[in-house]
Amino acid sequence: MTQQILVAGAGIAGLNAAMALASPERHVVVLDRDPPPPDTSPEEAFYDWERKGATQLRHSHVFLGRLVKLIRAKHPRLWTELLAAGAREFTFADGLSPHLKPKYKYQPGDEDMSMLFSRRTTLExxxxxxxxxLPGVTFVPNAGIRGLTLERRDNQLVVTGLRVEVEGREQVMSADIVVDATGRTTQFPDWLAAEGVTMPEAPSSAGILYFSRHYRLRDGMDEPPRDGTPAGGDLDYIKYGLFPADNRHFSVTLACPELENELRTAIVRPEVFEAACAMMPGAARWTDPARCEPVSKVFAMGNLKNSWRDLMPGGKPAALNFFPIGDAAIRTNPLYGRGCSSGAIQAHILADVLSEVSDPAERMREHAKRVETEIRPFFDMMAKQDAQAIKRAENQLKPGYKPRLKARLAKSFLEDAIGPATRDDVRVLRAVMRPFHMLEHPTAWTKRASIMGRILRYWAMPKIFKKALYMPALGPKRPEGMKRLGLNAA
Ligand SMILES: Cc1cc2nc3c(=O)[nH]c(=O)nc-3n(C[C@H](O)[C@H](O)[C@H](O)COP(=O)(O)OP(=O)(O)OC[C@H]3O[C@@H](n4cnc5c(N)ncnc54)[C@H](O)[C@@H]3O)c2cc1C
Structure with a gap:
């Protein structure tokens, strides 16, 4: 019998669920409250596609190796179509500085570290x-999910379908499986709570606000050369990131700590945003008005959190036949660029579990277990790093603050050991980049004696011998930076 699957939400997780679950034996219906994309080009999708349901859509996005690897392995035609639409592959070798390029020799697995450069609208x-x-997949746009239909069997809640509003009329759609891919604003936990089932989460703040602006290269102009100037940097009171994209577009994101009240209010103004870019050499060479023109306003986004929803509260499925994936299950700080990879991984785990396991409770247990194994290490590491970044931002505001020995050592290890090692030794860079792309456990490289030995050698090296290997100045320190932006540093 054909299995009926309802996927709530057509964002990255919902799309990946459809891609992973598509089969002649299944009927997969993807419902989204937003209208469908325009039937035209990436340009029109970027400017005209109304996507109130995914407000992050027009923020900078980069797509990491893990997502690229998954697409290429499981959906090769999609990869070809993305490249044909103007999205670009950026390989590990492409990212090497002129200093590292001559030292580079291909190693199997390097191809997994390719990123996809694309606007999120183009990818979607x-x-x-x-x-x-794909066979058996149907999309229903303009369809708002209003609730779940449920039964109680042997004291266990079982999801049997969805209440959906299409063109002003509410209807019930039945399903064998319901996938919640409605993203970070999911209402499913509230609907289940009303039935007495809670799916707890313990959110922690990412500690930052996000500001993104898009640009187009002027005719005859190219992107700046990859000469080792960092494409992103953290000055503690402000962070910048550059996001090359498709069809001669790129975007810049500036992120500032939530507690930087004056900066966060001002930076949404285009002239302050441009001035901030201009004072950071890594961003300035991209946003130079001779090279490009801005093609969007400054988009702002806050309330950024790390949160993990417990799919098996008390070790028991919250509700049978119900699978939250993507941001509905796990949210992460966008700075790490891992949300889309994480959503795609969860969707493909779900498809594997549904194919391999038939018992409904066992399916849920297995899904939760595999997601935990794949994503938890990255999640915990990100939450820890965010807590440290929040602390550093607080310290910036304390007059005369002197860091403790442990903090000074950690900073020195980063700046005097890992930094020079990754800028001089391809093996170290490769080892550090594989976890960045979610291809290996985040601390795998710290357990490899050969890699740690190399890094420690750089730490022990007198500064004079590694002078050229330091990160160039990213921009002015806080007092000077605030002054240049016309803001009060006090
Ligand atoms: C500012 C920002 C920048 C980011 N940058 C990156 C990045 O560089 N790289 C990366 O990998 N990740 C990034 N992320 C994370 C990434 O955007 C998310 O992880 C990803 O979008 C999650 O996909 P999703 O499908 O779970 O949710 P979404 O993409 O949010 O999709 C949810 C969908 O559900 C629909 N929906 C919601 N409620 C209903 C309802 N009641 N009825 C019907 N439909 C509904 C919405 O319309 C939407 O289409 C960023 C996030 C933010 C906030």
Whole structure:
């Protein structure tokens, strides 16, 4: 019998669920409250596609190796279609500085560290067209999910379908499986709570606000050369990141700590945003008005959190036949660029589990277990790093603050050991980049004696011998930076 699957939400997780679950034996219906994409080009999708349901859509996005690897292995046609639409592969070798390039020799696995450079709208447009073309997949746009239909069997809640509003009329759609891919604002936990089942989460703040602006290269102009100037940097009171994209577009994100009240209020103004970019050499060479023109306003986003929803509260499935994936289950600080990879991983785990396991309770247990194994190490590491970054930002505001020995050692290890080692030794860079791309456990490289030995050698090296290997100045320190932006540093 054909299995009926309802996927609530057509963002990255919902699209990946459709791609992973598509099969002639299944009927997969993807519902989203937003209208469908325009049936035209990536340009029109970027400017015209109304996506109130995914407000992060027009923020900078980068897509990491793990997502690229998954697409290439499982959906090769989609990969070809993305490249044909103007999205770009950026390989590990492409990212090497002129100093490292001559030292580079290909190693199997390097291809897994390719990133996809694309606007999020372009990725979603092409991914959606691809998902729509797969057997058994149907999309229903303008469909708002209003609730769940449920039964209670042997004191266990079982999800049997969804209440959906399409064109002003509410209807019930039945399903064997319901996937919650409605993202960070999911209402499913509230609907389940009303039935007496809680799916607890313990959110922690990412501690930052996000500000993104998009640009287009002027005719005849190219992106700046990859000469070792960092494409992103953290000055503690402000962070910057550059996001090359498709079809001669790129974007810049500036992130500032939540507690930087004056900066966070001002930076949404285009002239302050541009002035901030201009004072950081890594960003300035991109946003130079001779090279590009801005093509969007400054988009702002706050309330950024790390949160993990417990799918098996008390070791028991919250509700049978119900699978939250993507941001509905796990949210992470966007700075790490891991949300889309994480959503895609969860969707593909779900498809594997549904194919391999038939008992409904066992399915849920297995899904939760595999997601925990795959994603938890990255989640815990990100939450820890965010807590440290919040502390550093607080310290910036304390007059005369002197860091403790432990903090000074950690800073020195980063700046005097890992930094020079990754800028001089391809093996170290490769070892550090694999976890960055979610291809290996985040601390795998710290357990490899050969890698740690190399890093420690750089730490022991007198500064004079590694002078050229230090990160160039990222921008002015806080008092000077605030002054240049016309803001009060007090
Ligand atoms: C500012 C910012 C920048 C980011 N940058 C990156 C990055 O560089 N790289 C990266 O990998 N990740 C990034 N992320 C994370 C990434 O955007 C998310 O992890 C990803 O979008 C999650 O996908 P999703 O499908 O779970 O949710 P979403 O993409 O949010 O999709 C949810 C979908 O559900 C629909 N929906 C919601 N409620 C209903 C309802 N009641 N009825 C019907 N439909 C509904 C919405 O319309 C939407 O289409 C960023 C996040 C933010 C906030």
């Amino acid at each position: 447009l092409i991914m959606r067209r691809y998902a729509q073309s």
